[in-house]
Amino acid sequence: MAEKTADAIKYKILRFLDVTGFTVFDPIVRLAFREEPKKQLESIFKFLIIPIMFICFCVWVWWTVAPNHKTKSGEVPTPDVVMQSARINHTFSEREKTKETDFLLVGEERLAALAAVEAEMESKSVILAELEARLAQHESNYAQVLEARLAPLQKELDEVKAKYDAIEAEKKVLITEAAAAIEAGTGTTEALLAAIRAEGIAKDESRAAESIIKDKIDAIRSDKYKPLETARLDVNAVADQIQFLKKRVDFLSQSNRSMKVLEAEETLMEYQAKLAKATTAKAALSEAKRVVRAEDSIERLEKQQYASAMTVYLQVKRSIFTVFVGFVVAAIIAIPVGILCGLSRIAMACLTPIISIFKPVSPVVWLLIFQIVVGAFFPDPESHPFFLFFNSLPFIGNLGINPALIFSGCTVAMCAVWPALVNTALGVASIDKDHINVARVLRLNFWERLTKIIIPSAMPLIFAGLRISLGVGWMVLIAAEALSSSDGLGKFVWDEYQNGSSFSFANIIYACFVVGIIGFCLDRMMIVLQRFVSFDESGTSL
Amino acid sequence: MSDERYVEIFNLVKAYPNPFGDEIKVVDGFELKVPRGDVVSIIGHSGCGKSTVLNMIAGLSPISDGGIIVANKEIDGPGPDRAVVFQAPCLLPWMTSFQNVMLGVKRSYPHASRQERKEVVEASLIMVGLSDAMHKYPREMSGGMQQRVGIARAIALKPRMLLLDEPLGRLDSLTRMELQDVILRILDKEKITTMMVTHDPDEAVFMSDRICMMTNGPHAKVGEVMEIEFERPRSREEIMETDQFYEYRRRLLAFLDECEHEKEARKKKVG
Numbered sequence: 152m153a154e155k156t157a158d159a160i161k162y163k164i165l166r167f168l169d170v171t172g173f174t175v176f177d178p179i180v181r182l183a184f185r186e187e188p189k190k191q192l193e194s195i196f197k198f199l200i201i202p203i204m205f206i207c208f209c210v211w212v213w214w215t216v217a218p219n220h221k222t223k224s225g226e227v228p229t230p231d232v233v234m235q236s237a238r239i240n241h242t243f244s245e246r247e248k249t250k251e252t253d254f255l256l257v258g259e260e261r262l263a264a265l266a267a268v269e270a271e272m273e274s275k276s277v278i279l280a281e282l283e284a285r286l287a288q289h290e291s292n293y294a295q296v297l298e299a300r301l302a303p304l305q306k307e308l309d310e311v312k313a314k315y316d317a318i319e320a321e322k323k324v325l326i327t328e329a330a331a332a333i334e335a336g337t338g339t340t341e342a343l344l345a346a347i348r349a350e351g352i353a354k355d356e357s358r359a360a361e362s363i364i365k366d367k368i369d370a371i372r373s374d375k376y377k378p379l380e381t382a383r384l385d386v387n388a389v390a391d392q393i394q395f396l397k398k399r400v401d402f403l404s405q406s407n408r409s410m411k412v413l414e415a416e417e418t419l420m421e422y423q424a425k426l427a428k429a430t431t432a433k434a435a436l437s438e439a440k441r442v443v444r445a446e447d448s449i450e451r452l453e454k455q456q457y458a459s460a461m462t463v464y465l466q467v468k469r470s471i472f473t474v475f476v477g478f479v480v481a482a483i484i485a486i487p488v489g490i491l492c493g494l495s496r497i498a499m500a501c502l503t504p505i506i507s508i509f510k511p512v513s514p515v516v517w518l519l520i521f522q523i524v525v526g527a528f529f530p531d532p533e534s535h536p537f538f539l540f541f542n543s544l545p546f547i548g549n550l551g552i553n554p555a556l557i558f559s560g561c562t563v564a565m566c567a568v569w570p571a572l573v574n575t576a577l578g579v580a581s582i583d584k585d586h587i588n589v590a591r592v593l594r595l596n597f598w599e600r601l602t603k604i605i606i607p608s609a610m611p612l613i614f615a616g617l618r619i620s621l622g623v624g625w626m627v628l629i630a631a632e633a634l635s636s637s638d639g640l641g642k643f644v645w646d647e648y649q650n651g652s653s654f655s656f657a658n659i660i661y662a663c664f665v666v667g668i669i670g671f672c673l674d675r676m677m678i679v680l681q682r683f684v685s686f687d688e689s690g691t692s693l
Numbered sequence: 694m695s696d697e698r699y700v701e702i703f704n705l706v707k708a709y710p711n712p713f714g715d716e717i718k719v720v721d722g723f724e725l726k727v728p729r730g731d732v733v734s735i736i737g738h739s740g741c742g743k744s745t746v747l748n749m750i751a752g753l754s755p756i757s758d759g760g761i762i763v764a765n766k767e768i769d770g771p772g773p774d775r776a777v778v779f780q781a782p783c784l785l786p787w788m789t790s791f792q793n794v795m796l797g798v799k800r801s802y803p804h805a806s807r808q809e810r811k812e813v814v815e816a817s818l819i820m821v822g823l824s825d826a827m828h829k830y831p832r833e834m835s836g837g838m839q840q841r842v843g844i845a846r847a848i849a850l851k852p853r854m855l856l857l858d859e860p861l862g863r864l865d866s867l868t869r870m871e872l873q874d875v876i877l878r879i880l881d882k883e884k885i886t887t888m889m890v891t892h893d894p895d896e897a898v899f900m901s902d903r904i905c906m907m908t909n910g911p912h913a914k915v916g917e918v919m920e921i922e923f924e925r926p927r928s929r930e931e932i933m934e935t936d937q938f939y940e941y942r943r944r945l946l947a948f949l950d951e952c953e954h955e956k957e958a959r960k961k962k963v964g
Contacts, residue, residue: 585783588753591771593797593850603796607787 157184172678175199228657233664236657244462246395251457253402257409265403272396279389286382293376300371308364315357322350412452419445459549461638467665469550470639474628474673476556477563478621484564485571485620486613490601492572493579493609510569514627517565518634521558529554555637562631567624574616578609611685618677625670640666699729699764699886700750700854706758707745716757720745721912723759725905730884734897736945737907738952743890744858746907750888751777751856764853773801776847778860782839784831790842791827794818794849801850817849818842820882821875837868841875848879855880857889861896869893873900874929881926894945898938899929904945909952917948 161184168176175198182191210230217227228236256264326346332338404410422441429435459465492499529535532554541552550556582605590600606613632641640662647658705723708716720742727733735743748754750761752771761768763775771777776797784793794814802810818827821841831839840860847855857876861869877900880887891897897904901921908916921941923932932938 585779585781586785588771588777588779589783589785589796591753592751592773592775592777593800594772595796595800599796599800603788604785607785610787 161186170679170682172675222656225653225656228660232654232657233660236654236661239654240463240658240661243460244464247459247462250398250402251459253399254406254408254457256403256407261403261407261409265400268396268399268403272393272400275389275393275396279386279393282382282386282389286379286386289376289379289382293379296376297371301368304364304368304371308361308368311357311360311364315353315360318353319350319357322346322353326350408452408455411455412449415445415449415452419449461643463640463643463662463665465549466638466640466643467669469556470628470632470641471669472547472550473556473560473632473637473639474563474621474624476560477628478567478617478624480560480564481567481571481620481624482617485568485616486575489572489575489613489616490579490605490609492576493582494605499576499580506569506572509565514562514566514630515634518558518562518631521561521565522635525554525558525561529557551638553637555635559628559631559635559637559639563624563628566627567620570619570623571613571616574619575609575613578612578616579605581612582608611681614677614681614684618674618681621673621677622670625666625673629666640669696729698726698762699731700725700727700888701762702726702746702750702759704759705746705749705756705761707742707749707754708757718757718912719910720749720914722914723907725915725918727886727888729886731903732880732887732889732901734889734891734901734904735907736891736894736897736904736949737913738909738949738956739892741907741910741952742913743907747777747856747858747888747890750854751775753777773797773850774853775856776850776852776854777856777858778840778843778847780859780862782831782836782843784839784842784846786831789828789830790818790823790834790845791815793831793842794846797846797850813849814845817845820848820879821845835868837864837872840864840872844872844876844879848883848885852885855885855887857887857891859890859892862892869896870929876900877927894942894949897945898941899927899932904941906945906948909956916952919944 161180164180165177168174168180178191178194178199182188182195214229217229220227253264326343329338329343329346333340333343419442422438422445426435426438426442429438488502492502529537532538538552542548542550586604586608590604595603628639629641629644631637632639633645634641636642636645644659644662647655647662702723702725705720706718707720708718710716723742723746725733735746737743745754749756750763750768752768752775768775784790785796788796791814794817795810798805798810798813802813805813815824815827818824821844823838823841823845826834826838831842834842840863844860860876861872864872873896879885889897889900898921903921904919906916906919907913919941923935923937
């Protein structure tokens with residue numbers, strides 16, 4: 152009995168792997184259930200270990216090749232730098248979350264949090280002072296070491312300079328002599344020219360010799376002294392934390408929402424008191440106006456939310472949302488039109504020119520067109536009811552839906568519509584003739600034909616098309632966001648490219664992996680869906 | 694309505710135009726009368742146009758000339774009164790056998806309640822011996838089982854006429870015999886007028902009341918109609934033991950052989 156349930160579990164897992172397209176991990180599952188261990192180990196080696204080794208090899212190549220290429224924005228980052236940038240991005244988003252909770256804390260909790268943060272800041276300050284002292288120590292130590300290492304080179308440089316200065320002076324004398332000889336009529340012009348050339352050569356030689364020594368000096372100066380570097384990094388890290396704690400203190404005290412409300416209420420009371428005391432009509436009017444304004448501002452403050460900075464996770468969320476908007480629009484257009492094209496040759500003839508002309512148009516062109524078109528619909532996007540409505544919805548409210556998102560989505564839809572459309576049309580047109588005959592004999596009406604026969608039989612191809620569409624959409628979206636400054640991963644990359652901090656390049660490569668992994672997940676999702684709607688059990692290509 | 698001429702086919706012609714404006718008459722002057730409840734086999738060499746005739750009766754293939762009358766009505770296009778079992782099972786792979794059969798039942802019993810329809814579907818599936826496989830998908834069934842669903846789908850329509858287009862042609866011989874028995878049992882019970890295309894002489898003799906032998910095409914028509922006078926219900930063992938069976942079979946083969954010789958002779962003449 153126990154064996155049977157184990158088998159059932161095993162086949163459930165295997166089935167899951169099959170549906171999700173991770174059949175590579177089959178042998179591990181089978182091995183765990185002790186099914187032909189030898190065979191499983193063999194296939195694990197062949198299809199898991201070797202690919203993993205290959206990937207390791209690729210990473211190794213990256214690691215060794217990257218630092219050799221110097222660019223304007225620094226060296227090409229190695230994998231560890233990229234990992235670090237991922238960590239930094241993660242910390243940043245965690246901190247934003249903490250700040251948000253701090254901003255919303257009230258009463259006792261706020262005070263407790265404030266006390267805790269201040270205590271932490273105290274202790275961190277002590278650590279910082281220590282670390283700074285150590286850094287200073289290292290700096291002075293290293294300055295001495297550097298001095299000691301540089302002194303002989305400096306001396307050598309001076310010597311070389313002196314030597315070549317002497318030689319050059321000698322050559323100059325020769326030139327004056329040669330010139331004087333020409334004046335006296337004893338010398339030849341050739342001699343003068345030769346003397347001038349000799350001086351030039353001497354100068355070049357001196358420069359070359361000096362630059363060799365200078366290079367050595369530079370190399371020593373730019374040598375990184377490990378303890379000093381780590382000490383500096385430690386100081387920076389702690390200073391950074393203290394900075395963050397200061398921000399927290401701010402959000403727990405002055406900038407806290409409840410505190411702001413309290414402050415506003417005080418002003419309100421003040422105004423109310425003044426209003427009560429007002430004797431002239433003019434004074435009463437102005438105070439009353441102030442009271443109303445203060446009341447409004449309290450109401451606003453009470454509803455205020457923390458304005459979070461765009462973290463990479465928020466960008467990801469927004470990108471995924473945008474791509475789904477575009478994708479859904481594309482599917483809604485492509486499937487009915489594709490079915491129509493597949494059913495009617497007239498419709499196909501009408502649409503073929505449109506499809507073939509617009510399919511190859513670059514997403515950039517669509518983006519610009521939609522930017523203009525969509526922009527015209529929303530002259531005042533801040534207060535347009537459409538956006539106010541969407542931004543007040545739960546879950547998607549914090550994405551900041553704006554015209555940029557709409558036209559990025561439209562661009563995605565425009566580029567994603569074609570593969571789905573063409574595949575749907577093909578699927579409908581290539582329906583099995585036998586099935587059509589069955590429909591004719593059974594005298595099915597149009598609707599039944601469509602829902603019972605045509606759509607189910609075209610389903611695998613429709614989904615294959617949708618899968619391509621989603622892939623295309625995701626690719627287009629990143630470019631569209633970069634170009635249109637619509638918040639999202641594309642903008643993240645673009646901003647990094649523009650701001651040029653020391654981590655920009657690493658951040659871009661990090662974003663590249665994020666984009667890739669999300670694209671992969673979306674594709675997998677479509678494969679699973681396709682598996683579920685397809686009547687044939689055949690596997691899907693990866 | 695005369696039962697003797699339940700199905701009447703007169704001067705049936707199927708012509709395909711060739712690109713030069715001439716017409717090639719594949720079937721030319723096919724005439725046949727089938728009494729009500731009879732089982733008629735059409736047999737002939739491959740390519741002689743047997744399936745074409747059947748498709749024209751089914752309404753799937755347009756008629757070039759002549760006419761077909763079924764139950765006093767000239768046919769016009771396909772319809773559920775003439776159920777077809779195709780050579781391939783032609784099941785919709787995204788539906789279970791139950792749903793496949795139900796597809797036609799919905800059309801031919803428009804006023805029946807849900808329960809009644811369900812009963813019709815179940816009855817016809819049980820009749821073909823698929824009571825255990827009602828909710829299986831075609832991919833989970835063998836070729837023989839799929840063809841049984843195909844037969845059930847045709848029967849469930851309560852057709853005036855059943856058209857079988859080499860329904861067992863793709864099955865192995867054991868399954869074929871099994872299904873022959875299934876079909877015969879159903880026909881004995883339901884008394885549906887049936888026309889079956891086959892190229893297996895044994896099958897033709899065993900299953901039909903008359904065999905219509907077609908000459909070779911082009912210009913194929915009915916060469917000879919042979920009455921089979923076995924009593925129904927038939928049992929394979931008994932029939933196979935009679936000399937009559939072998940006599941029928943011999944005549945059939947002789948006719949087919951003769952057709953073949955004629956064809957060769959014609960070729961020689963042309964040559």
